[in-house]
Amino acid sequence: MSEAGATAAHDAHAEHHELGFIRTYIFSTDHKMIGRQFIFASILMLIVGGLLAMMMRWELAWPETPVPFTSWISEPFMYPADEDSTVGAVEGLSEYVDPYPGANFAKSLGSVGGAHMDPAFYNSVFTMHATIMIFFVVMPFMVGGFGNYLIPLMIGAGDMAFPVLNMLSFWTAVPATIMIVYSFFVEGGAAAGGWTMYATLSADPTLSGVDTGADLWVISLLILGVSSLMGAINYITTVVNMRAPGMTWFRMPLVIWSLFVTAILLLLALPVLTAALGMLLFDRTMGTSFFMPGGGGEPILWQHLFWFFGHPEVYILVLPAMGVTSDILSTFSRKPIFGYKAMAFSMIALAFLSWIVWGHHMFVSGMNPVLGTAFMLTTMVIAVPSAIKTFNWLGTLWGGNIRFTSPMLFALGFVSNFVIGGLSGIYMASTPVDIFIHDTYFIVAHFHYVVAGIIFGMFAALYYWFPKIFGRMMNETLGKVHFALTYIFFNLAFFPMHFLGVGGHMRRIYNPLQYEFLHDLQWWNVFITMSAFCLGLSQLIFFANFIWSLIAGKKADKNPWEANTLEWTAPSPPGHGNFETTPTVYRGPYEYSSPLVKEDWLPQDRKLGPEAVTASH
Amino acid sequence: MMQWLPEDVSPYGGSIDALFYFIYYITAAAFILVTALMIIFLYQYRRDDSRRAVYTHGNTGLELVWTIVPALVFIGLGLASKSIWEEVKLNVPETDVEIRVTGKQFNWEVLYPGPDGEFETADDYQVDNDMHVPVGKPVRVFLGSKDVIHSLFMPNLRFKQDMLPGRLIEAWFQANKAGIYEAPCAELCGFGHSGMKGTLYVDTPEDYAAWYDKRWPPAETNGSDASAAETTEEVLASGAVMDAETMPDAEAEPAATEEEAVSAEDVPADSAAQ
Numbered sequence: 019m020s021e022a023g024a025t026a027a028h029d030a031h032a033e034h035h036e037l038g039f040i041r042t043y044i045f046s047t048d049h050k051m052i053g054r055q056f057i058f059a060s061i062l063m064l065i066v067g068g069l070l071a072m073m074m075r076w077e078l079a080w081p082e083t084p085v086p087f088t089s090w091i092s093e094p095f096m097y098p099a100d101e102d103s104t105v106g107a108v109e110g111l112s113e114y115v116d117p118y119p120g121a122n123f124a125k126s127l128g129s130v131g132g133a134h135m136d137p138a139f140y141n142s143v144f145t146m147h148a149t150i151m152i153f154f155v156v157m158p159f160m161v162g163g164f165g166n167y168l169i170p171l172m173i174g175a176g177d178m179a180f181p182v183l184n185m186l187s188f189w190t191a192v193p194a195t196i197m198i199v200y201s202f203f204v205e206g207g208a209a210a211g212g213w214t215m216y217a218t219l220s221a222d223p224t225l226s227g228v229d230t231g232a233d234l235w236v237i238s239l240l241i242l243g244v245s246s247l248m249g250a251i252n253y254i255t256t257v258v259n260m261r262a263p264g265m266t267w268f269r270m271p272l273v274i275w276s277l278f279v280t281a282i283l284l285l286l287a288l289p290v291l292t293a294a295l296g297m298l299l300f301d302r303t304m305g306t307s308f309f310m311p312g313g314g315g316e317p318i319l320w321q322h323l324f325w326f327f328g329h330p331e332v333y334i335l336v337l338p339a340m341g342v343t344s345d346i347l348s349t350f351s352r353k354p355i356f357g358y359k360a361m362a363f364s365m366i367a368l369a370f371l372s373w374i375v376w377g378h379h380m381f382v383s384g385m386n387p388v389l390g391t392a393f394m395l396t397t398m399v400i401a402v403p404s405a406i407k408t409f410n411w412l413g414t415l416w417g418g419n420i421r422f423t424s425p426m427l428f429a430l431g432f433v434s435n436f437v438i439g440g441l442s443g444i445y446m447a448s449t450p451v452d453i454f455i456h457d458t459y460f461i462v463a464h465f466h467y468v469v470a471g472i473i474f475g476m477f478a479a480l481y482y483w484f485p486k487i488f489g490r491m492m493n494e495t496l497g498k499v500h501f502a503l504t505y506i507f508f509n510l511a512f513f514p515m516h517f518l519g520v521g522g523h524m525r526r527i528y529n530p531l532q533y534e535f536l537h538d539l540q541w542w543n544v545f546i547t548m549s550a551f552c553l554g555l556s557q558l559i560f561f562a563n564f565i566w567s568l569i570a571g572k573k574a575d576k577n578p579w580e581a582n583t584l585e586w587t588a589p590s591p592p593g594h595g596n597f598e599t600t601p602t603v604y605r606g607p608y609e610y611s612s613p614l615v616k617e618d619w620l621p622q623d624r625k626l627g628p629e630a631v632t633a634s635h
Numbered sequence: 636m637m638q639w640l641p642e643d644v645s646p647y648g649g650s651i652d653a654l655f656y657f658i659y660y661i662t663a664a665a666f667i668l669v670t671a672l673m674i675i676f677l678y679q680y681r682r683d684d685s686r687r688a689v690y691t692h693g694n695t696g697l698e699l700v701w702t703i704v705p706a707l708v709f710i711g712l713g714l715a716s717k718s719i720w721e722e723v724k725l726n727v728p729e730t731d732v733e734i735r736v737t738g739k740q741f742n743w744e745v746l747y748p749g750p751d752g753e754f755e756t757a758d759d760y761q762v763d764n765d766m767h768v769p770v771g772k773p774v775r776v777f778l779g780s781k782d783v784i785h786s787l788f789m790p791n792l793r794f795k796q797d798m799l800p801g802r803l804i805e806a807w808f809q810a811n812k813a814g815i816y817e818a819p820c821a822e823l824c825g826f827g828h829s830g831m832k833g834t835l836y837v838d839t840p841e842d843y844a845a846w847y848d849k850r851w852p853p854a855e856t857n858g859s860d861a862s863a864a865e866t867t868e869e870v871l872a873s874g875a876v877m878d879a880e881t882m883p884d885a886e887a888e889p890a891a892t893e894e895e896a897v898s899a900e901d902v903p904a905d906s907a908a909q
């Protein structure tokens with residue numbers, strides 16, 4: 019439809035134009051604005067979480083030397099150091115490893131002035147890094163941001179089923195976000211029990227030394243749970259009730275399938291987390307003993323509850339990225355997705371199985387070893403749907419006509435990382451092997467390949483839908499450079515963590531030099547840190563591209579990628595109410611290179627002659 | 636990757652390591668297969684506007700293959716793992732060497748039962764962080780904790796077990812090579828977690844006997860009519876010497892008087908398990 023048509027459709031919604039600035043940009047009930055709000059908020063938090071990671075990496079590479087650029091952080095978290103003491107501290111490292119790798123780099127960067135990190139603060143830093151990345155970056159970006167933006171548009175609806183609930187979902191997430199960041203600044207600092215917050219360390223403030231900060235952590239996640247619950251209800255209702263005419267279940271794009279399954283998992287998993295967090299808060303503040311053995315409680319109960327939520331949670335994190343990847347691979351291979359139904363059903367299978375594998379996090383926890391065997395077997399089973407998905411992605415590439423755009427590159431990067439993360443999961447699923455690698459850097463490598471690998475899915479989504487969301491194109495060249503550097507440094511940073519883990523390097527320690535058996539591995543830590551810094555710096559290219567494209571990117575057409583799904587039939591960006599006329603769906607989302615038409619794409623809503631319609635899917 | 640697994644000195648570590656390498660070969664093969672196919676496809680099917688992509692929605696036969704083959708591999712791995720896991724966890728060998736290790740922020744409190752072989756009796760000996768065991772003999776270890784969850788990790792023994800407050804967990808290990816091994820804590824337990832470690836002294840029979848006799852002089856144990864109070868005095872005295880020699884900075888308390896390590900209130904009697 020023409021520009022004039024779009025304007026006409028807008029005029030039909032004239033009453034909305036009277037919405038002031040506040041109702042349009044702040045307390046908006048439009049799913050597209052809410053989606054954008056989530057995206058911006060999570061990108062901001064990505065910066066916070068990333069900087070925390072850089073601090074940790076410095077500490078691990080050059081332990082107990084001043085961390086550059088941190089002298090503004092107050093005592094008792096960081097203790098200021100001058101240039102001389104920096105040089106001295108770095109030189110002192112050669113007592114453990116001689117010559118010490120990267121010593122000159124550390125000295126020269128140290129000259130900018132830094133501060134010594136307190137070991138307790140290191141614990142806060144990794145706890146907050148993980149909490150922020152999982153709950154305040156990946157979830158809000160994929161589920162809050164793209165879930166919101168894409169669901170109505172891709173099923174042909176005008177908005178979410180409950181627009182006000184949707185707005186509340188975002189505005190409930192805001193105080194949770196503020197609270198988690200604020201917890202750094204209260205006395206005693208932020209939570210320091212790890213993102214898994216195992217009791218009893220977490221259940222009694224005197225054991226961790228963190229009081230208010232950990233309470234704020236609990237309350238923040240409780241509030242965030244309410245936000246996610248509102249989102250989940252909205253998504254489920256919208257997908258069930260508001261699909262456009264002709265949009266049958268098996269004509270839905272896989273990204274919608276993934277978000278739908280994710281919403282169901284959220285709906286079922288969050289109450290478990292809420293219950294567990296409630297008990298933890300009671301133990302902390304009111305003297306109950308759910309997890310404290312002194313009063314008849316059981317510390318391992320926390321682990322069962324946490325992982326009963328936690329394993330579905332990891333699929334909440336990864337499923338949307340899988341959905342995004344499926345859509346993007348099909349679009350840019352110009353080929354239908356290989357095994358559409360197998361893809362949908364394997365997501366459903368993952369969702370079911372994710373409820374019965376939680377014990378694989380607890381093989382050495384003191385849980386009965388017989389249970390360990392049972393959980394190992396269920397975990398082996400859950401690896402099967404992951405394998406199916408991987409091979410179907412390969413099948414999609416086979417025989418394609420592949421366009422290497424930046425979203426495509428990031429989607430391929432996601433697949434490549436997921437393969438490594440999935441394969442490393444098998445080591446830990448094997449109970450005897452897990453005895454050794456549990457709680458080492460091996461598992462840190464594993465979950466960075468899967469969870470930090472999701473960042474590739476996030477970038478893929480952002481590069482792909484940016485033109486739709488913001489009406490402008492991102493710069494492709496910068497996008498490709500960003501991909502290449504991110505992919506290389508991601509692997510250089512995370513792959514060697516397997517070696518550390520196999521060498522026995524524990525996770526959650528701030529000074530590996532305290533252990534003699536790790537001295538020979540220390541140069542890997544330096545290598546990883548250097549790679550991580552490069553990985554961090556590479557993101558500057560993204561930020562430059564993102565901001566520049568927002569302001570001055572080339573104006574986007576309706577369908578810049580020649581894609582099939584419904585959002586590309588709406589204007590870029592779509593106006594209020596999304597579609598000029600409600601689309602009717604005639605076929606599945608992946609009819610690329612169909613013999614029915616001359617072009618190599620065939621949009622879902624394009625009506626062909628009657629004989630052609632029956633011939634197509 | 637091979638040489639990075641630390642030296643193994645345990646009886647079952649060989650099986651664990653073999654399983655590790657077995658998984659390594661399988662996953663390496665899978666990785667190479669997938670990556671090679673991906674690279675080939677990306678090259679072979681790169682954009683070429685003179686042709687069209689193959690229009691296909693899948694292939695049920697192929698999809699069955701890549702469902703069933705991984706499933707069989709995973710089941711096989713599961714079965715292999717199951718038997719080794721049982722060897723390690725369920726078949727606890729008979730032994731007369733027993734110790735209790737109790738985690739506390741941020742030390743291992745090691746308790747030896749003494750000649751009577753019973754814990755919580757007058758001839759116990761307690762010290763922080765030093766575990767003396769004889770080479771080549773199974774050691775039964777009772778793991779507990781005074782405060783938070785810790786995890787006793789002995790990389791060279793392929794041993795790791797969390798220690799829970801409120802429970803005594805029974806486990807076993809055996810070191811087949813004399814030497815001194817680090818025994819760090821592997822579970823985040825507070826601000827001192829990093830650096831929390833003990834030392835496992837795997838003594839030759841002679842060294843072990845020497846250590847043992849120094850702790851419990853033969854005369855003392857033979858004199859069966861010595862009163863408990865006297866024995867305690869002896870232990871206290873020698874414990875202090877021991878501490879001064881080997882643990883200059885530890886606040887280790889001699890045992891007999893400090894039995895609350897895993898006292899009744901911390902450890903319900905019925906909770907010893909596994």
Ligand code: HEM
Pocket residue numbers: 214332333335336378379380397398400401404439440441443444446447448452455456457461464465468469
């Ligand atoms: C092929 C399928 C997978 C298998 C077999 C697998 C296996 C495992 C196992 C056994 C553990 C526990 C390791 C230990 O604590 O010793 C683990 C941890 C973890 N996995 Fe996976 N995993 C798989 C896929 C995933 C996916 C898809 C995600 C996320 C999107 C994920 C995220 C995590 C995370 C975050 C942890 C660490 C939790 C912690 O902090 O302790 N895994 N995985």
Ligand SMILES: [Cu+2]
Pocket residue numbers: 328329332375376378379
């Ligand atoms: Cu899991």
Ligand SMILES: [Cu+2]
Pocket residue numbers: 785786820821822823824825827828829831
């Ligand atoms: Cu610890």
